[in-house]
Amino acid sequence: MIALLLRDLRLAVRAGGGFGLGLAFFLIVTVLIPFGVGPETGLLSRIAPGILWIxxxxxxxLSLDRIFALDWEDGSLDLLATAPxxxxxxxxxKALAHWITTGLPLVLAAPALGVLLSLPPSGYLWVLVSLALGTPALSVIxxxxxxLTVGLKRGGxxxxxxxxxxxxxxxIFGAEVARRGAEGLAVQTPLLMLAGISFGTLALLPFASAAVLRINLR
Known part of the structure; x- marks a missing residue:
């Protein structure tokens, strides 16, 4: 499993869909928002948690279609299906490799990019916590x-x-955690809901994904 993880990390970086692409897109979105809504600090500070999450x-x-595409194209997916x-x-x-190359850099960069959106000081920790808890669910989903779309042409x-x-x-719940944290409100309810979603997807969706892959490989 470790060898497969290291292989996927190398492929993600070499294919150009790893660390740089997601971070560059995240930076572009964060920089463009103040130009679109105006330089008003109060408005930016209110919408900053939601913008960072979006x-x-x-x-x-950006990189979801590459999770299985490279293995499908070179036949590695068939070999993995017959592996022990x-x-x-x-x-x-595969989901862990995607989170490490895409989700984790976004989590680490979000507090720094929050400066560009005038994020309140009390919101930095909760943006970090909400993204750290929610981005694994994004990768698993x-x-x-x-x-579902492996093998389809132009399936992106x-x-x-x-x-x-x-x-x-x-x-919804990730942005709510960040928003409530930035405003100094209680975050327990959305935080528990976000945790429930993440742990639920981690527990159930790998089985659903495996079943779909078996059907597509027949």
């Missing part, structure tokens, strides 16, 4: 969507259409 969500979408490692374990490793648009509605609960 930017992170869209950045995660269960398909559920392979899917989990995205892996499920990638499994279809993948986005399938995955975006599934992202909505994570976005």
């Amino acid at each position: 930017g992170a969500l869209l950045a995660c979408l 490692l269960p398909m559920e374990g392979i899917v989990t490793i 995205g892996t499920f969507g990638a499994a 648009l279809l993948l986005s259409i399938l995955v975006l509605p599934l992202y909505v609960p994570t976005l």
Whole structure:
């Protein structure tokens, strides 16, 4: 499993869909928002948590189609399906590799980019916590969507259409945690809901993704 994880990390970086692409998109979104809504500090500070979450969500979408595409194209996916490692374990490793190369850099960069949006000082910790807790769910859900569209030509648009509605609960509660934290309000309820979504997807979706892959590989 470690060898598979290291292989996927190398492939993600070499293919150009790893650390740099998501961070660059996240930075572009954060820089453009003040130009679009105006330089008013009060307005920017109110919308900063939601903007950071939307930017992170869209950045995660950029590399979802590559989770299984490279393995499908070179035939590695067929070999992985016959390996001793269960398909559920392979899917989990794929999701972990996507989170490390895409989600984790976004989590670490969000507090720094919050400065550009005049994020209140009390909100930095909660933006970091909410993204750290929510982005694994984005990767796992995205892996499920990638499994559904593997092998389809130009399946990137279809993948986005399938995955975006599934992202909505994570976005709602993640942004709410960050917003309440920035305003000094209680965050327990949305934080528990966000944790429930993340742990629920981690527990259930690898099995669904593995079942879909087995059907697509027949």
